[in-house]
Amino acid sequence: MVFDVIIVGGSFAGQAAALQLARARRRVLLVDAERPRNRFARSSHGFLGQDGQPPAAIIATAVRQLAAYPTVTRLAGEAVAAFADEQGFRVSFADGRQESGRRLILATGVRDKLPELPGLAPRWGISVLHCPYCHGYELDQRPLGVLASGESAMHQALLVPDWGPTTLFTQGTFTPTPEQRAALQSRDVAVEHTPVVELLGAGPALDAVRLSDGRSIPISGLFLAPRTVAASDLAEQLGCAFKDGPTGPLIEVDAMQATSVAGVFAAGDAASPMANASLAAAAGVMAAVGSHRSLIHGDDG
């Protein structure tokens, strides 16, 4: 069988796309390797109607609801290769299986490359965080830190004080200009240039960071913007254009989530500078609408 749309990635973006196409009674194959970016967090916040739910519970509900639609096939596994052919696209899976689809939606997400600091990785998603909107509220206005990996940390440093008194740890990656210092001061942000060398406390909670000169600074949450890499190389294999995002390369898409390769759409963190489940789901909806329209109006529609 040739599917109308093969969706690679079955988390917020992929499931949202699948749901729209299912409701148009289109034949959809949804394949998911089941490693969503937020799997390290105990709860997910800010997703309307699901605030505070464990990430896996939100996805499980979506999987259950999607299963009610007979035109959707869900496959647990990994898509390892994809190329264009006369049917549209041929996708190969890690178990050797191959499937064809007329359109392709890449909802494959990104991977975070965390800084190598003792005590940091085990706290990721609990007390070491990427986004104050997602997890800042639960830190109860306690002292917080921002760990810089460059000048872009200014953005987080100016934002985070709404969630608690903030220290910016520059980690030797940049020195604020007088204007930046004034902006930090106006938000009461303390600036610490001595590098953080270790995270302290009964993990995954955080009590303090230890600096290279032996001092420790008490904080309950540490925000950072890790470098990101694509979780899958399918977009690269297909020849999709990329652009520079704030933390790593992003698949380039237009307003309908179409990539530079005809018939290939991308949605979610793989194609968005904002790591947010609601925005990923919204982009998934748009990719579904875009791919559906192209099935109707395209040459092979």
Ligand SMILES: Cc1cc2nc3c(=O)[nH]c(=O)nc-3n(C[C@H](O)[C@H](O)[C@H](O)COP(=O)(O)OP(=O)(O)OC[C@H]3O[C@@H](n4cnc5c(N)ncnc54)[C@H](O)[C@@H]3O)c2cc1C
């Ligand atoms: C620690 C942490 C906590 C977060 N907390 C929140 C929060 O509270 N609220 C919020 O709004 N946002 C939160 N986010 C951001 C949120 O996780 C992302 O914005 C969201 O997960 C993006 O959804 P996505 O569908 O694009 O990608 P993902 O959720 O990362 O899902 C991509 C899926 O594609 C699959 N996949 C990848 N490649 C392949 C392949 N080749 N074959 C098959 N499957 C593949 C992966 O296994 C995965 O299941 C958090 C992020 C992190 C890192």
